[in-house]
Amino acid sequence: MTLIKSISGIRGxxxxxxxxxxxxxxxxxxxxxxxxxxxxxxxxxxxxxxLGKDARVSGQMVTNLVVGTxxxxxxxxxxxxxxxxxxxxxxxxxxxxxxxxxxTASHNPSQWNAxxxxxxxxxxxxxxxxGRILKLAENVDYTFSSFDKLGSHTLNKEMSxxxxxxxxxxxxxxxxxxxxxxxxxxIDCVNSVGGVIIPQLLKALGVxxxxxxxxxxxxxxxHNPEPLPDHLTEISALINEKGADVxxxxxxxxxxxxxxxxxxxxxxxxxxxxxxxxYILKTKNGxxxxxxxxxxxxxxxxxxxYGGKYEASAVGEVNVVEKMxxxxxxxxxxxxxxxxxxxxHYGRDALxxxxxxxxxLAKSGKRCSELRAGYPDYVISKNKIELEQGIxxxxxxxxxxxxxxxxxxxxxxxxxxxxxxxxxxxRKSNTEPIIRIYAExxxxxxxxxxxxxxxxxxxxxx
Numbered sequence: 001m002t003l004i005k006s007i008s009g010i011r012g013x014x015x016x017x018x019x020x021x022x023x024x025x026x027x028x029x030x031x032x033x034x035x036x037x038x039x040x041x042x043x044x045x046x047x048x049x050x051l052g053k054d055a056r057v058s059g060q061m062v063t064n065l066v067v068g069t070x071x072x073x074x075x076x077x078x079x080x081x082x083x084x085x086x087x088x089x090x091x092x093x094x095x096x097x098x099x100x101x102x103x104t105a106s107h108n109p110s111q112w113n114a115x116x117x118x119x120x121x122x123x124x125x126x127x128x129x130x131g132r133i134l135k136l137a138e139n140v141d142y143t144f145s146s147f148d149k150l151g152s153h154t155l156n157k158e159m160s161x162x163x164x165x166x167x168x169x170x171x172x173x174x175x176x177x178x179x180x181x182x183x184x185x186x187i188d189c190v191n192s193v194g195g196v197i198i199p200q201l202l203k204a205l206g207v208x209x210x211x212x213x214x215x216x217x218x219x220x221x222x223h224n225p226e227p228l229p230d231h232l233t234e235i236s237a238l239i240n241e242k243g244a245d246v247x248x249x250x251x252x253x254x255x256x257x258x259x260x261x262x263x264x265x266x267x268x269x270x271x272x273x274x275x276x277x278x279y280i281l282k283t284k285n286g287x288x289x290x291x292x293x294x295x296x297x298x299x300x301x302x303x304x305x306y307g308g309k310y311e312a313s314a315v316g317e318v319n320v321v322e323k324m325x326x327x328x329x330x331x332x333x334x335x336x337x338x339x340x341x342x343x344x345h346y347g348r349d350a351l352x353x354x355x356x357x358x359x360x361l362a363k364s365g366k367r368c369s370e371l372r373a374g375y376p377d378y379v380i381s382k383n384k385i386e387l388e389q390g391i392x393x394x395x396x397x398x399x400x401x402x403x404x405x406x407x408x409x410x411x412x413x414x415x416x417x418x419x420x421x422x423x424x425x426x427r428k429s430n431t432e433p434i435i436r437i438y439a440e441x442x443x444x445x446x447x448x449x450x451x452x453x454x455x456x457x458x459x460x461x462x
Contacts, residue, residue: 042120186213186235235264236260239261259337274302396435
């Protein structure tokens with residue numbers, strides 16, 4: 001099954017059968033349900049929605065269906081065309097719109113696309129609101145507008161420039177220092193929207209030497225678009241060949257940021273947030289931070305060094321944002337390279353991550369690898385165990401929780417067990433009989449051993 005209906009939107013492979021793959025009928029149904037939800041939420045028939053998309057080949061087809069459906073529901077559509085996820089999120093606020101839709105399957109391969117749904121703040125909708133939209137779609141509980149109350153469709157191609165301008169206004173972004181450092185920067189944008197906006201950002205930051213890899217927004221991803229180490233071999237070689245000072249890789253919708261050192265080695269996706277949080281906390285003389293339960297404990301150590309408070313949320317951007325607001329965090333995000341800076345907006349944003357990291361690198365006077373070496377060094381082992389159909393996964397998690405009751409156990413999102421200097425986090429899949437096991441320790445061998453120990457416990461309880 002390649003159609004995933006979740007609280008934050010609908011995602012699937014293009015073509016095939018309705019309700020099994022992502023077909024035109026599914027796109028229309030969920031677009032209409034979202035429009036109906038907007039009417040209910042704002043108690044009016046005439047709402048405005050901002051629409052942005054990454055460069056996937058299916059993007060224009062999906063755009064046509066979404067725009068036509070929203071117009072048919074009386075919605076005014078402001079179409080940004082090619083636009084990053086963070087640009088679209090910010091545009092909702094710029095336009096005083098009631099909502100937004102981003103057409104992107106993020107790090108999924110080319111055959112996938114998705115509708116990511118935003119509220120009037122330009123933030124991902126809540127679980128409660130997502131549940132309501134799913135119910136409206138399931139029951140076909142929406143009413144199209146009459147001919148004289150159809151919505152409009154306008155194009156706006158200025159939001160990427162506005163996004164960059166807002167980043168340059170931040171007091172932590174030091175264009176003078178970046179320009180003076182005379183960095184050579186290599187980028188890999190997987191032939192999506194990052195290939196349009198990131199060179200513009202770097203130019204605005206004063207970077208004159210930019211080595212571009214896969215920056216043609218054709219939507220034909222040259223490699224797996226998830227910015228993980230195994231997929232970064234080409235830019236790593238390019239950094240060594242051209243003598244770049246740093247490399248940046250983004251996913252197709254530019255909300256995740258991977259960094260490479262001057263020797264082509266990976267900075268580490270968990271450490272994108274750690275490094276940038278260090279810079280923000282130092283600049284602000286402290287503050288609170290948030291990441292999710294599966295992210296590195298290095299962020300906690302950095303935060304406490306500056307006298308701040310760190311808290312972990314359930315996995316998922318909407319949960320991180322909610323916790324950030326709760327404790328007034330100055331920065332947060334997830335260990336997949338997602339940076340959330342409230343001073344800009346409450347969404348993961350690789351663009352502001354690039355600007356902040358270059359400012360930090362320029363002002364530190366260090367090489368990229370030297371900056372990385374200054375942080376607590378941990379390794380996360382990521383595993384999963386497939387169980388038989390019909391097995392009670394919740395009971396297994398409860399059994400694990402009881403076995404380790406003498407440890408600190410967090411059960412807000414699966415079960416996380418804290419050991420001295422290390423931890424393990426178990427989360428069940430909502431669609432398959434799978435338990436994902438993430439373990440972190442001081443080296444890969446210890447992390448793997450910890451994960452294997454928990455996997456043995458799971459086998460015992462099954």
